[in-house]
Amino acid sequence: MSIGAGGIRPCSLAFGADQFNEADTLKKEKILETFFNWYYVSVGVAVMLAVTVMVYIQNKAGWAVGFGVPVVLMLVSTITFLSGSPLYIKAKAKSSLLTGFAQVIVAAWKNKHLAMPPQKSDDWYYHKGSELIAPTDKLRFLNKACIIRNHGKDLDSDGLALDPWRLCTITQVEELKALIKTMTRHISKLTIPAASLTAFGILSMAATVITYVQVIIPLLSKFTKRKRGLSLKERMGIGLTLSCLGTAVSAMVERKSRNTAIQEGLSDSPLAHVNVSVMWLVPQHCINGMAEAFNAIGQIEFYYSEFPKSMSSIAMSLMSLGMGVGSLLGGLIVSIVKHVTGRGESENWLSENINKGHYDYYYWLLTILGVVNVFY
Numbered sequence: 001m002s003i004g005a006g007g008i009r010p011c012s013l014a015f016g017a018d019q020f021n022e023a024d025t026l027k028k029e030k031i032l033e034t035f036f037n038w039y040y041v042s043v044g045v046a047v048m049l050a051v052t053v054m055v056y057i058q059n060k061a062g063w064a065v066g067f068g069v070p071v072v073l074m075l076v077s078t079i080t081f082l083s084g085s086p087l088y089i090k091a092k093a094k095s096s097l098l099t100g101f102a103q104v105i106v107a108a109w110k111n112k113h114l115a116m117p118p119q120k121s122d123d124w125y126y127h128k129g130s131e132l133i134a135p136t137d138k139l140r141f142l143n144k145a146c147i148i149r150n151h152g153k154d155l156d157s158d159g160l161a162l163d164p165w166r167l168c169t170i171t172q173v174e175e176l177k178a179l180i181k182t183m184t185r186h187i188s189k190l191t192i193p194a195a196s197l198t199a200f201g202i203l204s205m206a207a208t209v210i211t212y213v214q215v216i217i218p219l220l221s222k223f224t225k226r227k228r229g230l231s232l233k234e235r236m237g238i239g240l241t242l243s244c245l246g247t248a249v250s251a252m253v254e255r256k257s258r259n260t261a262i263q264e265g266l267s268d269s270p271l272a273h274v275n276v277s278v279m280w281l282v283p284q285h286c287i288n289g290m291a292e293a294f295n296a297i298g299q300i301e302f303y304y305s306e307f308p309k310s311m312s313s314i315a316m317s318l319m320s321l322g323m324g325v326g327s328l329l330g331g332l333i334v335s336i337v338k339h340v341t342g343r344g345e346s347e348n349w350l351s352e353n354i355n356k357g358h359y360d361y362y363y364w365l366l367t368i369l370g371v372v373n374v375f376y
Contacts, residue, residue, distance in 0.1 A: 204289030239295020
C-alpha cells in the first residue's frame, strides 16, 4: 500500500497539471490555479468518504467487504485512467535527480587524488550551452567529480561522458551543493523543492521508533516495571512536548533568517537568496519527526486500547479526524493572525514578503498554544 501510495500521490497532481498545454501564460496560470483548488477539494471529499462511508461499511459488513470495496474502486479507477492513455499529454522522462546526486558523490570519491585545475581550465566538464562553465568554491571536494582526467578516454566523439559515475557535469555538482549547503534552491533553470527537507523528519521518526523499541523500552521497563516502559499518556505527552520544542526552534530559525535578510538589505526582496544555510532547517524537521514517533504512534495505540474491539475501525479513524479538525483550526488561526496583526498600515505577521512579516512571532504563538495543549 505504501509503495502504491508513493507512486500515486506525488505524481497525480503533476501529471494533471501537464495536461494543460495552454500557450497563453496568464490563462494557463489561471487554469492551473483552478485545477489545484479542485484537486485538493476532491482529495478532501475522498478523505471524508474514507473516514465515514468506508468505516461504516467495515463496521457493518466486516473487514473482507471493507477491504473489497476499495479494491473494486481502485480497479475501476485504474481501468478508467488507462483507457484515456491515448489522449494524455505525456512529458518525456528526464534523468533522475537522485541518481545524479549519487553519481557526483561516487565520481568525487573516485577522483579524490586529482589536483584541482584552474577556474578557466578546459578540464572542467560541462554540456554545451550550460550557464555554468566552472564550479564554485563552496564544498570544493565535490568539484573533483567534474574534472576531465583524459579528454580522449573520458569523452566520446560528441563530447559526452563515457562513464557518468566517474565524470559528472558542473551543473550536477552545483545542484548537489545547493541541496546540501544553502537555502538558494535555484541552479540555472532547475528549482530544488524545499519539501525535500521533510525527508529528515521521516528519517528521524524511523530512527526514534527503532531506538524506542530496541533501547528505551528495555531500559525503562526495568525501572517502571511496565512492559511498555512508558504509559501511552506519557508517550503522547513527550511527543507533544517535542512538538512545542520544534515550533520554538522554527521561530528562532525564522528570526535568524529575517535578521540576515535585513542586514543584507533584502527587506524589499522576498524572492532574493538569503545567505543562510539550509542545514538550519534540519533540527526542526528532526524534532518534529521525533514528536510524531512518540505522539502519533502513541495516539494510535491509545485509541485502539481504549475502544472495544467492535469499534476498532472508529478508533483508528479518530486520529485522522483529529488531524482534519486540526487543519481547519490551523486555517482559522492563520486567518485570525493575518486580520489582527495586519491592522492599519503595518505588515501582518504572515505577509507575502517574509522579510517584512514576522513568521517567528507566528511560530512562538504556535509554541504557546502547544504548551497549553500539553498541560490541558
